[in-house]
Amino acid sequence: MTTTPLRKDAARNWDRIVAVARTLVDEGTPLQLNDVARRAGLGVGTVYRHFATPEALLEAVATPCLEALAAHGERALADADPWRALETFLTRTVEAQVTDASLAPVTAAATDTVPRTTELKNAVWEAGAVLLDRARRSGAVRPDLASADLVPLMCGIAYAVQVRGRAPADRIETAHRYLATLLEGLRAAPPTR
Amino acid sequence: MTTTPLRKDAARNWDRIVAVARTLVDEGTPLQLNDVARRAGLGVGTVYRHFATPEALLEAVATPCLEALAAHGERALADADPWRALETFLTRTVEAQVTDASLAPVTAAATDTVPRTTELKNAVWEAGAVLLDRARRSGAVRPDLASADLVPLMCGIAYAVQVRGRAPADRIETAHRYLATLLEGLRAAPPTR
Amino acid sequence: MTTTPLRKDAARNWDRIVAVARTLVDEGTPLQLNDVARRAGLGVGTVYRHFATPEALLEAVATPCLEALAAHGERALADADPWRALETFLTRTVEAQVTDASLAPVTAAATDTVPRTTELKNAVWEAGAVLLDRARRSGAVRPDLASADLVPLMCGIAYAVQVRGRAPADRIETAHRYLATLLEGLRAAPPTR
């Protein structure tokens, strides 16, 4: 896992590239490495040296956010109340998806380009799994949802919010509403019919 | 409402084009008009005459399914049990989304190419709205979900199913599970906190 | 030279097509037979039956104007003053070129599509030739300009006017100014140097 640290100038370029890509993602502009290079004032070759594909770059953009989610997952495990821990975790996850356009494609991708991304995605899924298990064992959650369903469902909510349309400002509120509904369903007893 | 009926040969080509497009959609291949033309054994110009853009063609592919949903919506209104009516309607909608890859993009699109598509989409949304209203008035549904939320939520579930991955065969089952959870949340009393 | 007269409806279509083409020429829109057909509310085939190529149609559009010029040429021959006859003829020619966008391409074309066009072009050139000869013999014109130079020079003036730019309204005035200068040169004694 030890990566050779980048030379100082290379590191500066790396940062510049990711910063530009971040801007593009926020603007909704599709990531094109040539484009990124031009905007960063760097040669295409340089960008390609750092990121072999647009996906790799996108993963780099998404990484900080994934790290934050993973970290939050760790912390949530310390919460004594299993349901509250789960609820907060899912809330953070959905908020992140709605706020950061880089997350959806990275999360939905079946395979990753950079190993670090896979690690982080696993960490988040794993945290969700543990939190769900704890909540289920505490009786707070219906039994027919697997831990592997959590992240997909959060992606689904984010997608629903996007389909709903509305101004970016309203999105968080909509997301909370959708999540609240789903949580209500999660909490309920197993389907009776 | 009166469209000039197509000449016999033109109609045959129209059908062939849509059929080819249907296949491509099912394969997950992106629709490209030149490609469609080649596979249909027709000139590019012919395809362009019938469908000016890939979106128009995709709408044509999705139309039968949208018609079925709209028709089901009509029928659901006849059901005496408001909750069951809503439940069945949403189930059909989600099943359609999961089964037919043409629906998601058409449903999510903010604007349509063919007027007929807009009509059908409106009919489906409208049916959902009425069904939700009836269910809400009968006390079966929490009050904080608007009718405009229904379709987005169904799209979200379909998306979640796709993120979940799995073989196509398992998808319907997953969709049912996710919908069941959401319905449980819908049915519950308003959030207590 | 006897052409079978068109059936009444065919004649009506012919007129409609030429009228539409006239409009397009005046708008500066390039003549496309498909386009003409659509605007005339006729099938493409019909337009093609009447005019095999865009050039043929353009010639039909230009014909009335060419006829007027040819007729004027005839009349000019009756003028007793050879110089005045020539001057008026050239003035009409330039005015026509500047006013009617269909003339330039038809006049400049090396070969014609419709025999009638060739006849008319010849008639105009011939009239110019005779008028120039008469003027030259009367001593009013320098000897080193051939009759075959007249029409090209008029085209040149029209082109110069167009390069000059300016609003259509000013064009006639500019054309008159350019023609006046050229006529002054024509009238002068043969080059002395």
Add this chain to the structure above:
Amino acid sequence: MTTTPLRKDAARNWDRIVAVARTLVDEGTPLQLNDVARRAGLGVGTVYRHFATPEALLEAVATPCLEALAAHGERALADADPWRALETFLTRTVEAQVTDASLAPVTAAATDTVPRTTELKNAVWEAGAVLLDRARRSGAVRPDLASADLVPLMCGIAYAVQVRGRAPADRIETAHRYLATLLEGLRAAPPTR
């Protein structure tokens, strides 16, 4: 004014492209970037990188000739005889137009693609303006022609020569004859009527 000098290989390609374009222009073949690329043995992208549009390429082709004209204009100002200076300048201009097919479209174009082209065109027009002014003040030229008329008139003569037809060899002679006539008209006193 400072343009980054091209890399050696890029410069070689630039030259090759312009050379091919020059040939096409001389042949009377319309400039098509794909075509140019093929004939130059280069990728389309390379040609597009150098010249975004056919117009830009055409301007590059015309540039040397425009430079020569502009240079000649400068030199003509040194001639002590105002009329002779003007006469020589116009002769060079017409000869260029008749000889080089790239000039007419570039000169007639209302707007340019490359700034350098605009500069050169302005320089030529400006030289003409000064020469005409001087000649007019010396009494050698009729007063009703503005300096803005010079270039259009030269274009007009070139166009007339082209309409006249004839073998390329005869064109220069024809151009001289037409220019001589026009100059005679220029030199004359204002119209007496």
Add this chain to the structure above:
DNA sequence: CATGAATGAGCCTTCATTCAT
């Protein structure tokens, strides 16, 4: 390491012309 010129497959679109109805 950085650069950015070159590449060319690949997609899109138009339009003159033909021909079945």
Add this chain to the structure above:
DNA sequence: AATGAATGAAGGCTCATTCAT
């Protein structure tokens, strides 16, 4: 005669990727 659907060559342009400098 009239119609207009079909054709497909032709041309335009982009962009991910490579590689000489």
